[in-house]
Each structure stands twice: as structure tokens, then as C-alpha cells.
Amino acid sequence: MGSITSFTPQSSERFSRRGHNAFELGSKRITWDVISDMWHPQNNPSGILSVGMAENTLLHDTLLQYIHANIKLSAEHLTYNNGSMGSNALRRAVSHFLNRHFNPFRPVEPSHVLMTNGCSSAIEHLSWTFLNPGEAVLLSMPYYGTFIADISLRPEVVVVPIQMGDVDPLSPEAVEKYEEAALEFEARTGSKARAVMLCNPHNPLGRCYPRATVDRLMKLCQSRQMHLISDEIYALSVWNNRVDRDVPFTTFESLLSRDITDLIDPDLVHVLWGMSKDFGANGLRVGAIISQSNPDFHVTQKCLSLYSFVSAMSDQITTSILLDDEFTDKYIKMNQEKLSECHEFLTQLLDKHKIEHLPGCNAGFFLWINLGKRYLKAHPEKSGQGAELTDILFQKLLDHKVYVAHGTAYGSENPGWFRVVFSHPRPWLEEAMARIVRAIQ
Incomplete structure (x- = not known):
């Protein structure tokens, strides 16, 4: 072993x-x-x-009881249904759910949503679509380990891990480290740093990014025309810490909830969410990319999404759950x-x-x-x-x-x-x- x-x-x-x-x-x-x-x-x-x-x-047990009691399949679930980007019903359900729970500044529409078989596929699609082989994604340390393969293995993109030393990785001061890492990578390789990978809430530190940090990251991405990918898969798994009562806690704030037009070109911002964590359903393999201002990205996925097609059964289960407001x-x-x-x-x-x-x-x-x-x-x-x-x-x-x-x-x-x-x-x-x-x- x-x-x-x-x-x-x-x-x-x-x-x-x-x-x-x-x-x-x-x-x-x-x-x-x-x-x-x-x-x-x-x-x-x-x-x-x-x-x-x-x-x-x-x-x-609670989720299984719901699925057994409420899921009914039809003949369309034995077909390609509405195609590989997620059924119309599923994208409507995700939009409905996000509009209720993520407080979006601009309401999420089904056309903003691409469904994938998990967020690993979603990250790989973004990496493959926006970066050339040899270009870099910036990722602060520590990080979720599988990000490395998601970003780099098949797209052949370089991940640049950013050492933080004594700086809090979630603090506004940490953003200077991103810029230093981008400049060093570009000087050393001649290739461009083209994106920042953010995990908010953070895995493995279990905290949420303050607004000041996210604002500085958006400004950095804008100045360098880098994409900002915000993995928000733990967005609704924020809870009351009963142990560290004297610690000030940052609440979660989705990038979808912000008016970002004065900070970054909206077509550079992409948010991820899925069923694996907030609903404890890793096995459903359902993830989503919400890219509200980049319609060309969604056109590219008409061919790429064939490789991340969500199963019709998972599509139907997720649709039913996310439309049931009382249950969710x-x-x-x-x-x-x-x-x-x-x-x-x-x-x-x-x-x-x-x-x-x-x-x-x-x-x-x-x-x-x-x-x-x-x-x-x-x-x-x-x-x-x-x-x-x-x-x-x-x-x-x-x-x-x-x-x-x-x-x-x-x-x-x-x-x-x-x-x-x-x-x-x-x-x-x-x-x-x-x-x-x-x-x-």
C-alpha cells in the first residue's frame, strides 16, 4: 500500500x-x-x-429516503435527453437553487450554467479552454491536492504553487505573493500566468475568504487579464464553531453575489458548485460551472462536454432535489x-x-x-x-x-x-x- x-x-x-x-x-x-x-x-x-x-x-439516510420516495424515471432518461451540457430541467433547477441560496447580484439563468460529472471535470474544462499548454494557473499553499491533476494532467497547464511563509493565505496581504509568483514564472519560462484558482470556503483550512482579499485578487486578475476560478463547492457547509468562541469568523460570500463590474471584466470570472459536498453526494457526480458573462465559453462546451456528460439518473435526482425548496x-x-x-x-x-x-x-x-x-x-x-x-x-x-x-x-x-x-x-x-x-x- x-x-x-x-x-x-x-x-x-x-x-x-x-x-x-x-x-x-x-x-x-x-x-x-x-x-x-x-x-x-x-x-x-x-x-x-x-x-x-x-x-x-x-x-x-435522509438523502436516500428522499431519492427512493421521489425519483421517477421516464423514457427520456434512456436517451441523450437535451445533450451533454445538462438537461434543460437540470440547468433550470440549478439556477433556481443558486438564486435562492447564493444571493446573486445578477440572477443566474440556465444559459449561464454548464453541468459536468463533478467539479474535477469542470476545472479541467476551464483549464483546457482558457490556457495553452505551458501557461500557468496560480494556486496558494496549502491547497486541495487534486487541483493539481484537474488543472494540469490532460490540459498540460502548469500549476504554480505559491508559498505563503508567515502570511495568512486568506489575508489581503497574501495577494502580493500571487503577483510575485506570476512575475517569477513569466521571467523564468517566457509563458504567461493566465488564471488564479480560488477555493472559497477554503480546503483544507476550513475558512472563508474576506471580501478585501477577494477584491484585491479581482483587481490583480483584471490588471493582468487573468481568469478567476472560484470553487464554491462548500458554500452551504458553513457552520457555527462552538469551540473557538473568541475568534472572529468570516461569513461566506459568493462571487455571484457581488457587483464586480468595477473590479474585473465579468467574462473573466467563473464559479463552481456541485452536489458532492453540501449534499454529501460525491457518487452522483454532478458539478456546475456558472459563467454568466462569457457566452463563447458555453459554445466551446458543445463539443468538450461530451466527456463530462452527467448520467441521466443523476440529472433527474439532482433536478428533483434542487427544486424542492422545503427539503433543501x-x-x-x-x-x-x-x-x-x-x-x-x-x-x-x-x-x-x-x-x-x-x-x-x-x-x-x-x-x-x-x-x-x-x-x-x-x-x-x-x-x-x-x-x-x-x-x-x-x-x-x-x-x-x-x-x-x-x-x-x-x-x-x-x-x-x-x-x-x-x-x-x-x-x-x-x-x-x-x-x-x-x-x-
Whole structure:
């Protein structure tokens, strides 16, 4: 588990350069191995317990009850329906939902929406459409690890990770780092930095960007004519932090809700949302690009969207859910309350075992935790390992059958940090913490 596979001589000769790149990335990715051997207290007690993947299992029963009671398929769902960009009904449903919950300055229309089979496909489409191979997307550290492949693997675009040092990555001061990174990349390569990738609420830090930071990013993008991609997939998973009561929290504000005309050309702004996180439905594979002022982009997707066609079943399920205002209002509220409770419970476990965690989060499903500090306290002879420390801990965790997201893969600038996901029932979290503690002692 987790070992690097070597290319056979025959494969090395027969793979393209792109195939080589995919092999290098795939040989290091164990996520699907974890999913194939997931722990279950009765059915698979020797399996791997995951608190590394950003899945929200808290309301699965509620969502399944709704689906079983309300979803009816017709003959049109066995056809191509209205095409690969999402059915007319689905795009109307997404527009309706966003207009109710994202408070858009300009109402979202179905023609503004492109549906994809998840937000990874959405990001890849934007990267492929707006950037040439070798051009760059700016991404601040730490970051959601899969952004790298989404942006770069097939579009062959370069991701420029931006080191923040002692600067808060979500602060207005951080924007200077973006500009420095763009200038350095362009001077070094002769290629252009053409876009900024933003995750708001932030994954893995679990906080929302202040308006001042977003404004400065928009001004920077305008001055350099860069696209601003705002991944807002955790927009409605913002909750009450019951632990850090003295910390001032930033509320979530969608780019859709802003009058941006004095800050940036609106055709440079693209917002992402989907069903995976706020509705705990990763398996539906439903994402959306909302690009309100770039009709030419939507024309390009008439051919590209064939490769991200949403299943007719997922299309129908999502349409039904998003049009049911009573259900979605209740579901979102319940989800936020449960996330708040689970965050409080996990922080109590972490404090009990004296494991450092970053305070002040109020969004998403995760905590940024420092296992290196706790490990080195128990093993002072291991100090001085530097960047290797995270790899050592990651393997120890896997040996104890618990999967926690590798901090280095998420752009951590300091060794020993990991992302742990708390959107699971309490017995799941208790078992995960027991395994984590055993691994680092």
C-alpha cells in the first residue's frame, strides 16, 4: 500500500509522454485502494478507516429516503435527453437553487450554467479552454491536492504553487505573493500566468475568504487579464464553531453575489458548485460551472462536454432535489448543525490526546492537524527529519489501517501536517482517533 510502482520497459516504450505523466501520478495515488478496502465494523473490520477523503456521510439516510420516495424515471432518461451540457430541467433547477441560496447580484439563468460529472471535470474544462499548454494557473499553499491533476494532467497547464511563509493565505496581504509568483514564472519560462484558482470556503483550512482579499485578487486578475476560478463547492457547509468562541469568523460570500463590474471584466470570472459536498453526494457526480458573462465559453462546451456528460439518473435526482425548496432548506440546516457538532467532538478528541490543530475554522468538513509535533514529542530521536517526516507518519497511519490526507500532497509548507475529515458519525471518529494515536505513539 502506497509504494511506487516502476514502469516496465515495454510500457515505457509504448506510452505517450502524457501516459508517462499519468503513470507517475497514478503510481503515487492510493485513494482508490483505500476505497476498495474501506473499514466496516461488521462487514470489513480489518479494512482501512478513512478520515482523509472529503466525504460527508452524516445525512446519507435522509438523502436516500428522499431519492427512493421521489425519483421517477421516464423514457427520456434512456436517451441523450437535451445533450451533454445538462438537461434543460437540470440547468433550470440549478439556477433556481443558486438564486435562492447564493444571493446573486445578477440572477443566474440556465444559459449561464454548464453541468459536468463533478467539479474535477469542470476545472479541467476551464483549464483546457482558457490556457495553452505551458501557461500557468496560480494556486496558494496549502491547497486541495487534486487541483493539481484537474488543472494540469490532460490540459498540460502548469500549476504554480505559491508559498505563503508567515502570511495568512486568506489575508489581503497574501495577494502580493500571487503577483510575485506570476512575475517569477513569466521571467523564468517566457509563458504567461493566465488564471488564479480560488477555493472559497477554503480546503483544507476550513475558512472563508474576506471580501478585501477577494477584491484585491479581482483587481490583480483584471490588471493582468487573468481568469478567476472560484470553487464554491462548500458554500452551504458553513457552520457555527462552538469551540473557538473568541475568534472572529468570516461569513461566506459568493462571487455571484457581488457587483464586480468595477473590479474585473465579468467574462473573466467563473464559479463552481456541485452536489458532492453540501449534499454529501460525491457518487452522483454532478458539478456546475456558472459563467454568466462569457457566452463563447458555453459554445466551446458543445463539443468538450461530451466527456463530462452527467448520467441521466443523476440529472433527474439532482433536478428533483434542487427544486424542492422545503427539503433543501431543511437539509442544509440539518447538515450545518451536524457539522458543527462533529467539529466540536473531534476537537475534543484531539485536545484529549494533545494533538495540535489549526483553530478558527467554520466551513467544510476538515481540520488541519499537526501529527508531527505529537510524534516527535514521543520520539525525540526522530527530530531533524524535515520533509521526510510526513511520509514516515503517513506510512505509519496506513500500517495502522487509517487514512488521513497527506499534508505535503496538499501543499503544506511545514512537515507533519495532515487534513482530517470529521463529517462522519461519532463511532467512526472515535475509531479513527484511536488508530491515529496508536500510529504516532
